[in-house]
Amino acid sequence: MLKILLAGLLWIVPSFQVAGTLPPFVIPFTVNVHGEPSEARNPFAANAENKRDSSVRSAPRNDNSCFLVECSVYATSRFTFGTQALQKSCGTITVAAAADLTDAINEIVANFQKATGCTVRVTTGSSGNFLSQIENGAPFDVFFSADIEYPRKLEAEGLAAPGSTYLYAVGKIVLWVRSDSRVDISNGLAVLRDPSVRKVAIANPQHAPYGRAAQQALRNAGVYDAVKNRLVLGENISQAAQFVESGNAEAGILALSLVLSPGLKDKGRFWSIPENLYSPIEQGVVLVGASKNPQGAQAFLNYIKTPETAALLERYGFTLPAKGKP
Amino acid sequence: MNWEAIALSLKLAICVAGILLVAGLPLAYWVTYSRWRWKFLIEAVVALPLVLPPTVLGYYILVGLGPRTFPGKMWQSLFGHTLPFTFGGLLVASVLYSLPFAVQPFSAGFESVDRALIEASWTLGASRLGTFFRVILPLSAAGAITGTVLSFAHTIGEFGVVLMVGGNIPGVTRTVSIDIYDQAQAGNYDAANRTALVLLLFSFVVLSVIYGTNRRAMSLWRKR
Numbered sequence A: 001m002l003k004i005l006l007a008g009l010l011w012i013v014p015s016f017q018v019a020g021t022l023p024p025f026v027i028p029f030t031v032n033v034h035g036e037p038s039e040a041r042n043p044f045a046a047n048a049e050n051k052r053d054s055s056v057r058s059a060p061r062n063d064n065s066c067f068l069v070e071c072s073v074y075a076t077s078r079f080t081f082g083t084q085a086l087q088k089s090c091g092t093i094t095v096a097a098a099a100d101l102t103d104a105i106n107e108i109v110a111n112f113q114k115a116t117g118c119t120v121r122v123t124t125g126s127s128g129n130f131l132s133q134i135e136n137g138a139p140f141d142v143f144f145s146a147d148i149e150y151p152r153k154l155e156a157e158g159l160a161a162p163g164s165t166y167l168y169a170v171g172k173i174v175l176w177v178r179s180d181s182r183v184d185i186s187n188g189l190a191v192l193r194d195p196s197v198r199k200v201a202i203a204n205p206q207h208a209p210y211g212r213a214a215q216q217a218l219r220n221a222g223v224y225d226a227v228k229n230r231l232v233l234g235e236n237i238s239q240a241a242q243f244v245e246s247g248n249a250e251a252g253i254l255a256l257s258l259v260l261s262p263g264l265k266d267k268g269r270f271w272s273i274p275e276n277l278y279s280p281i282e283q284g285v286v287l288v289g290a291s292k293n294p295q296g297a298q299a300f301l302n303y304i305k306t307p308e309t310a311a312l313l314e315r316y317g318f319t320l321p322a323k324g325k326p
Numbered sequence B: 001m002n003w004e005a006i007a008l009s010l011k012l013a014i015c016v017a018g019i020l021l022v023a024g025l026p027l028a029y030w031v032t033y034s035r036w037r038w039k040f041l042i043e044a045v046v047a048l049p050l051v052l053p054p055t056v057l058g059y060y061i062l063v064g065l066g067p068r069t070f071p072g073k074m075w076q077s078l079f080g081h082t083l084p085f086t087f088g089g090l091l092v093a094s095v096l097y098s099l100p101f102a103v104q105p106f107s108a109g110f111e112s113v114d115r116a117l118i119e120a121s122w123t124l125g126a127s128r129l130g131t132f133f134r135v136i137l138p139l140s141a142a143g144a145i146t147g148t149v150l151s152f153a154h155t156i157g158e159f160g161v162v163l164m165v166g167g168n169i170p171g172v173t174r175t176v177s178i179d180i181y182d183q184a185q186a187g188n189y190d191a192a193n194r195t196a197l198v199l200l201l202f203s204f205v206v207l208s209v210i211y212g213t214n215r216r217a218m219s220l221w222r223k224r
Helices: A002-019 A026-034 A037-041 A043-056 A060-088 A099-116 A127-135 A149-156 A188-193 A209-220 A224-230 A237-245 A294-304 A307-315 B003-033 B039-051 B054-064 B070-079 B087-111 B115-123 B128-139 B141-156 B160-165 B176-185 B189-223
Strands: A092-098 A119-125 A142-145 A166-171 A173-178 A200-203 A231-234 A251-255 A268-272 A281-287
Touching: A092 A099, A092 A127, A092 A294, A099 A119, A099 A237, A099 A294, A099 A307, A119 A127, A127 A142, A127 A149, A127 B176, A142 A149, A142 A294, A149 A281, A166 A209, A166 A294, A166 A307, A173 A188, A173 A209, A173 A237, A188 A209, A188 A224, A200 A209, A200 A237, A209 A224, A209 A237, A209 A251, A209 A281, A224 A231, A231 A237, A237 A251, A281 A294, B003 B039, B003 B087, B003 B128, B003 B141, B003 B176, B003 B189, B039 B087, B054 B087, B054 B160, B087 B141, B087 B160, B115 B128, B128 B141, B141 B189, B160 B176, B176 B189
Parallel strands: A092 A119, A092 A142, A200 A231, A200 A251
Antiparallel strands: A142 A281, A166 A281, A173 A251, A173 A268
């Protein structure tokens, strides 16, 4: 078990070296284990150490350190290989995207891959979730947050490339029901008082920006107290949508971008929640400081700023920052 | 510290362990002593949750038993609501999900009982039920305790199914594992830390006490 842990950590160390930022927790660890960190990173010295140790093989401690050295040789070779691969192409870009982007980002990525030949891997989820993962060293290169405060926070903490935060869109929330629902949503949020609406799905306000906006809108519309015991919380806005789509919740407050996406477009009706009921859901993207592929990440960010991507985002129901601002 | 979530998890785990003790013992008895040739199929079904990820069970409860399906409509007409987002839903999911953790130790306990003692009891005129309660169950007490403790512990630690079908309602479906997850996602590491520590200590103490008394109980049995 200990060996697996150590192997995992040694695998991570060279990744941070590529990015040029070594997180503080790695340094004391490396020193403690090897006694001399420079030796551990030199494959030849490590080989010599390896031979010496295997010829001795007396105490169990030696066996253990022998394993560690083999491990660092492996890690070092991976590091060298990684930089060579980077010089050839823009490599693989790993993107964390807020769940409201699920369909839009896939289309953007497909276009970007076609244009550049880069590989992009996308993970979607709750923005707050990603924030805390990135703060704890998650290997993402670019982070699309449904709340621009999160990228700003990462920048302030020194965990994002300085000045890279970019407001790419403003999100909207809508009240959504399935097409076969008898709930009349034409008069807006007041219908949620109706006891026939037994469950109302929103994203978790604690860590999902759309959930926070939904809560705010319910409060400002004066229905929050009537609804609060019937709220079910999705882990992110996609799960909230899934709760309504599967019929387990009668209504939901969802992202307009999801409601307009191919998966949900023909499955329900929506009512746009007036924008004065909630503070704008400003979407921000940022380059993660610990990125293993900063060039690729920058290229992707540049692509986000092109008019094509802006038009695509608008088609998915996002307001563009320039037009969205009053 | 979210005592509400801790209390909810305890309540859920106690209910699950209780239901599995009552329902699991006869099932384990049947699995152990039946000579039906297709018995292995039932054994495989009981063991399924060991292999299946919780997301599979969560998916079936959410979509398969949702209000748009026939079984879901049946359930709704019987109980007035669907399974997801209710304590009952969590209970059904947790009982299914912890089934092998109860039935397998029960069954192992029964198997360890000397067949000659059971037959002696029968020849002396005890009924099957009497033999079960006065011979088999006392001799396999360790298995029964282990199964109950494991199903309790497994329910306390349950996360995936609850995340999928719970809907995160405070006091109803927000269990302690979900609460810790939420706190961690929201960056409230202090709160997450406190609850996690309480849970860690609690689990350790409960398991130690039960394993400790279990061992003593076993040595008592052996002396007789």
